[in-house]
Amino acid sequence: MQLLVNPSPEKWKKNLARPVQKTKAINKIVKPILKKVQKNGDKALRKFAQEYDHVQLDSLLVSAQEIATAKTLVSEELKAAIAVAKSNIERFHAAQASPELIEEVMPGVICRRKSVPIQRVGLYIPGGTAPLFSTVLMLGVPAQLAGCKEIVLCTPPNREGKIHPAILYTAELIGISKIIKVGGAQAIAALTFGTDSVPQVDKIFGPGNQYVTAAKQLVTKFGVAIDMPAGPSEVLVYADDSAVPAFVAADLLSQAEHGVDSQVILVTPSEKFAKKVLKELNEQLEQLPRKDIAFKALTNSTAVVMEDAEKALALINHYAPEHLIIAVENEEEVVDGIYNAGSVFIGNYTPESAGDYASGTNHTLPTYGYARNYSGVSLDSFVKKITYQKITEEGLKKLGPMVEVMAENELLHAHKNAVTIRLNSLKGKKK
Structure with a gap:
């Protein structure tokens, strides 16, 4: 596991590159x-x-x-x-x-949305x-x-x-x-x-x-x-001197043992702390039944010393980890600054393993940087959201002319006529 100290942002992509997918x-x-x-x-x-x-x-x-x-x-x-x-x-x-959403957006125009x-x-x-x-x-x-x-x-x-x-x-x-x-x-x-x-x-x-x-x-x-598009498992641990090196090493190894193409990242403001974690990592590795797999995964992995807290946060969001463990003193401040992560684990006593098995959150998460634009599996993953609308006669009288103007300006005259023919029908009702 390589150790980098204050790498510049232009090198992050290369420094934190995931194992190449051929x-x-x-x-x-x-x-x-x-x-x-x-x-x-x-x-x-x-x-x-x-x-x-x-x-x-x-x-x-x-x-x-x-x-x-x-x-x-x-x-x-x-x-x-x-x-x-x-x-x-x-x-x-x-x-x-x-719950099903029902909203009368204007008198006589009712919109609904529900999960199916x-x-x-x-x-x-x-x-x-x-x-x-x-x-x-x-x-x-x-x-x-x-x-x-x-x-x-x-x-x-x-x-x-x-x-x-x-x-x-x-x-x-x-x-x-x-x-x-x-x-x-x-x-x-x-x-x-x-x-x-x-x-x-x-x-x-x-x-x-x-x-x-x-x-x-x-x-x-x-x-x-x-x-x-989920791929090999990964974790990034952001930890400072308030964290326990043995805990951090254990969390890194828990992902490294998934497969030889897994990747683990440590980000810390302290080089001394990073070296303590690496020492623990080597000691714990020897005790693992899957140590050969974990060892190969560690060759894809990096420890980053980032003394500037703002840059550390930027690096984490750049990497967009599947799993993110935050074990720092100002944890809530850091949590509020995260916008790219699959699932976040907060504090010294929240191992990533808990989310893998039994805490209640889902462990099927975006990897390979897809946390920038994908969410993990949730109840919403198994439903579609269908929208509905119902317009009354009075509602069409209010909304219809607006639709006619918009359709005519888009040169979609059949769209306009679908409204006009109804409005003309309603005019005839009054005669």
Whole structure:
């Protein structure tokens, strides 16, 4: 992990560059996968399962028996933890619901806006080096709360053709029964085009590796929506001498262990503090079962000493981190200055891990700088906002002439006539 001291703003882009995504090379692999699934459906999915997951599948669908068995394989301790996380996520996301808006903008002109659930959604749950059953909660809970009519879950099988029991248990707990044994870009393709086993959906959610991310971006050309162009996980920690170096190091490593293409950033006003964190980082790294993965991620990572507080804030907003941890004395002042971040964790006792699992906020967040223009997943991600309007006779008499003038000046005479013909009709009523 390199250490930089007061880098100039013109060097920030290069200093904080994320691991390079070889888009052309990745797309060259992903595009044929999409075409094969579109053309051959389940047959292609089974072939890809052999090629990538090294398993021959008799059925792509998870059976009721497999779900029942999974319940017996999950410890009571984990079940209790999942229950708490589910409760918190439900509570926070349910509170996000917005009531129907009804506003009479002028006499006789009534406008409405209400949320309507997206009917068919696909949830992609990674299951490779880490089976992310927590993502089942993060995506499944708001989907259920929103009232989505059909929820399809795709996740890759292991070499025995099985799905991690915690994923199956969590899915069943929140009422998801359509679970497909398919991963990677082929899962995204199946959800986009539909196959005999996989229903076609309207919107796809979920994190994944670079191939999944590329597939999600490519399939938007076929009429399906996606939650966001999320990529490898990342965290930026902004900490001063009021923070605990061991805590900061632990938070950096919690993201570094996600994958070799993850990135972690430390920003601090003190070079002495930065060196304390780096020392802790090396000591804690040796204790991690996934230390090889975390070590590689740390080669993509940087510690920045920024003595000027205003420049530090500018650097953070420039980077636009997926996760931002703020552990400084003037935390509220700093929080108020943040406008580019996926999710913010405030104070020494708010580890990013809490948001990943159980605090209640969603962990499906924009990465790779997309926090500049995307939000994380929320209840709103699973609904559409439809507007309505109703105009009375008196309302049209007041508003109609304004519309006629505007339409005529845009040279759209049919637009004008749609109003004029009604106004003339109302004039005739009075005769």
